[in-house]
Amino acid sequence: MTIVDGGAAGGRTKPESTGRASGGAAVPRPWIRRNDYTALEIPRLGEWEPHLSVSVIVPAHGHQDKLDLVLAALAEQSYPSRLMETVVVDDGSEPPLRLPEARPENTRLIASDEGGWGSAHAVTCGAAAGDGDVVLRLDADMLVYREHVESQLRWHHAADYLAVLGHKLFVPFTPGEPDPESVRAAVAEGRAAELFDAGSAEKHWIERTIDRTEALAAADHRAHTVFIGASGSLHRDLFDEAGGLAGEMVLGGDSEFAYRLAQAGAVFVPDLDSSSWHLGRTQMQTRREAGARYRRPFVATRVPDFRDWRNQGPRQWAVPYVDVVVDVGAASLEDAETTLAPLLAGTVPDIRVRVVGTWSALSEERRSPLDEDLLDLRLIREAFRGDSRVSFAEEEPERDIAVPFRLHLPAGCAPTRRAVERITEVADQHRVGLVRLTDPSVDAFGPRPVRLERTAAFMRARRLGADQGGPEELDAAVDRLYGLHWIGGAGIVGDEDEEPPRDWGTRLRAAERKADAQRARADRLERRLRWLGRGLPRRLVERLTR
Incomplete structure (x- = not known):
């Protein structure tokens, strides 16, 4: 990491603490159901005592005039300067950027690491260089109000798995209007809202989503789609757990990172108590069609949630929609084919199948081909090893955080071709973390029932320590956090054309829908x-x- 310029006194001044929780103070982990964060008690601005340090990461490429205004506004934040550092990452600017006189007390200018470029790469470099408990990404064209940092940090003192989105309005920008000293004075006096005409400002499209979902409190599993660009913050542990922004994503990296945050169990919060001015329009506003065309292949192959971007017929993607686990330890070839063949020919092609068995016990030495003890295991491996979606494991693999769902199927049960499509639709329709079948016929295939697990729900439950008491306690935690939904087997297992009974079963499901x-x-x-x-x-x- 190359340090280009130092802090206000020419050297580096760190925040008060370099730990993950300043002064050793613990951050609470309340249980938040789905994305309903409204039960959190958030203090009023200016009426609380913070203890978490924050690294404000500013990725920048050119536009020194805008950067000067951004840093001038950051110099007068209400959040304590002893707990705040600013890391400006110069992403290959020509001429190189410089730090202006009007800047926060603890400010550094570094060059982006070699081996990558773009804002996603720069943010990850800046986060690695920072020391704060919280990482706040702020684009180099964002002139923030005095309480902007404080307003977001209140949430992070209430829970450590929140992704907080800052508010903004888009305004035309003319270089030199206003100048840095005018900005600094206006922010210091709480007059940042007067710097531009709010009546002529342009709102971002995400505000429509925020408005129709009760400020995201009633949002579904796609709440992450609004956590994009400009201004947002999260705990460093959550940033690291999600893997940081992908440097190879020159455009669209924030969308892909937000998806991984959701998979890690994050709760998304729009902070509406403080705002900022976005100086000029974004690329997606000025060149929307070209920008969407570029982003689509990069995002679609990594974000299975964007189902409408995967509508080009059967194909494989870098990240599958569902991981399917089938244990064939004691199964016959016929049992395995009954389960695996419909899955691989199903209406949801972007799946990955993990077949669990004692594969290492198969010997290649001379044997009786028709009478060996593990004959069926050998035949199963040979029958399915040619499909690139199928892999063979000795035991159930660790959960892949990037994949939205994990489906467990016992060998011998017969899923329909639409089984994956239908059971995932049920999970999304009811916004639950776990779907299980009540069909008694499935019990004949062993103790592991048919079940669909939502990765985000199980990751949040584990983050809250619910995996310490065994599978049943983990399921109960997921039920509490996201919900558990029971369904019959019609359309999932058995006859593809089987219709649900039209007597008491129909009335029961109607009552369930009404209760829901x-x-x-x-x-x-x-x-x-x-x-x-x-x-x-x-x-x-x-x-x-x-």
Whole structure:
């Protein structure tokens, strides 16, 4: 890492603490159901005492005039300067960038590492150079209000697995208007909102998503789609666990990283209490069609959630939609074919099948071909080794955090060709973390039932320590965090054309749908009440809730 320039006194000044939790203070880990963060108690701006340090990472390429305004605004933040450092990453600018006089107290300018370029690569380089407990990415064309950093950091003191999105408005930019000293003075006096005309500013498309999902509290599994670019923050541990931004993603890296954050169990929060000015329009606003055309192949192969981008017929992608685990330890060839053949010919082609068995016990020495003890295991391997989607493992593999779902199937059960499509649709429709089958016929194939697991739900449960008590406790935690949904086997296993019974079964499912709708309505009302009750005395809110 090349250090180009130092802090205000010409050298490097670190934040108060270099630990993951400054002063050893623990960050709470409340249990948040799905993306409903509204139960968190967030202090009012200016009425709390922070302890977490933050690294503000500013990736920059050219446009020294904009960078000067960005740093001038950061110099007057309400967040304590002893807990805040700013790392500007020069991503190959010609001429090289410089640090202006008006800048935060703890500021460094570094050159982006060799071997990559682009904002994603620069952000990852800056995060590696920083020391803060929290990483806050801020683009080099973002003029922030005085409370911008403080407003986001409040959330990170309440929970350590949040991804907080900063608010912004797009305004035309004319170099020199305003100048850095005017910006610094306006921010210091709390007048940043007066620097531009808000009435003529342009809103970002993500605000429509935020508005229709009760500020993301009622968002589904695709809440991550709004966590893109400009301004956002998260705990460093979560940043590292998700793997940082992918340097090879020159464009679209923020979308792909946000997806991996969701897979790691993150909760996405739009912070609306402080704002910022985006100086000029983005590339996706000025060249939308060309930008989308470039991003599509890079994002589609890495983000299975974008199903409409994978509608070009059967093919494989870098990241599959579903990992399927089939244990064939004691299964016959016929049992394995009954289960695996429909899967591989199914309507969801982007799957990866892990076949579990004692493959190392197969010997290549001279043997009786028709009478060896592990004959069926050998035949299974030979029958399916030619399909690149199939791999063979001695035991159940570790969960791949990049894959949205894991489906367990016992060898011998007969999934329909639409089984994967239908069971994942159920999981998304009911927004649950675990789907299980009530079909008693499946029990005949061994103790491991048919079950679909949502990776994000299980990763969040493990982050909260729920995997210490065994599988049943983990399932119970997932039920609490995301929900568990039981379904019958019709359309999943058995006859492809089987219709569900039209007597009591139909009435039962209708009642279940009605109950789900009532629960969803109750959840919405409770969230709305909590939202409206923010700032009211706690006793009054509790009485209203009851």
